[in-house]
Amino acid sequence: MASDNKNLKVDIEKVDLEKEKDKVSETPGIIAFPHHVGGVAIRAEDKGKIKGRALSAMKEQTDSQMNQLYDQARLLAAQANAIKRRVEISERIYLAQMNFDPIISHIYFVYEKKNGDDVLSMVAPTEWGRTIPFAKFLAKVKLLSDHTWEVLDYDENGQQTSDDFK
Numbered sequence: 001m002a003s004d005n006k007n008l009k010v011d012i013e014k015v016d017l018e019k020e021k022d023k024v025s026e027t028p029g030i031i032a033f034p035h036h037v038g039g040v041a042i043r044a045e046d047k048g049k050i051k052g053r054a055l056s057a058m059k060e061q062t063d064s065q066m067n068q069l070y071d072q073a074r075l076l077a078a079q080a081n082a083i084k085r086r087v088e089i090s091e092r093i094y095l096a097q098m099n100f101d102p103i104i105s106h107i108y109f110v111y112e113k114k115n116g117d118d119v120l121s122m123v124a125p126t127e128w129g130r131t132i133p134f135a136k137f138l139a140k141v142k143l144l145s146d147h148t149w150e151v152l153d154y155d156e157n158g159q160q161t162s163d164d165f166k
Contacts, residue, residue, distance in 0.1 A: 086148040093141065093149050096120045102143045107152070112136040 025031050093110060096118035102108060111119045111134035118138065125137045140152045 083148075086144075086150065089141070089151055090148040092118060093120055104143050104145050104147075106143060108141050108143065110138040110141055112138055 096110065097113075098120045100122065102120070109121045109124055111121060111132070113119060114135045119134060120141075124140075125132060141149045142152055144150055
């Protein structure tokens with residue numbers, strides 16, 4: 001039977017070429033269906049489903065990025081407040097009585113006199129002996145390289161310093 005097919009010839013004269021043009025696409029790459037027998041079946045997609053998934057993914061991603069930005073903004077605000085607080089504390093210390101030139105990175109102690117004035121001292125509360133000559137110990141501080149002061153949370157005995165100074 002295979003040999004019979006070899007001998008068959010198509011008579012071009014008998015083929016209606018105008019009618020056959022309707023069965024062929026001039027641009028097969030852009031049609032929405034397979035243009036030959038071995039072509040992949042193309043099915044219409046649910047556009048609402050596709051858009052819904054895309055919008056959901058986009059929303060999740062942008063929410064994540066916005067949360068990162070909010071976290072960064074909160075961190076920057078906290079850092080700005082810490083610097084502002086250091087400036088306020090530094091101003092208070094520079095207004096205090098100071099009988100020496102403080103050295104960067106050294107630890108000092110702030111006391112309050114009976115009249116309410118502040119005093120910066122090199123002497124820790126535990127080094128005074130039986131009585132401290134001031135009304136109140138306020139804070140243990142350290143001079144930073146930018147000439148602001150860091151309040152250290154604990155005094156020589158490991159006790160938390162007074163909140164009056166913070």
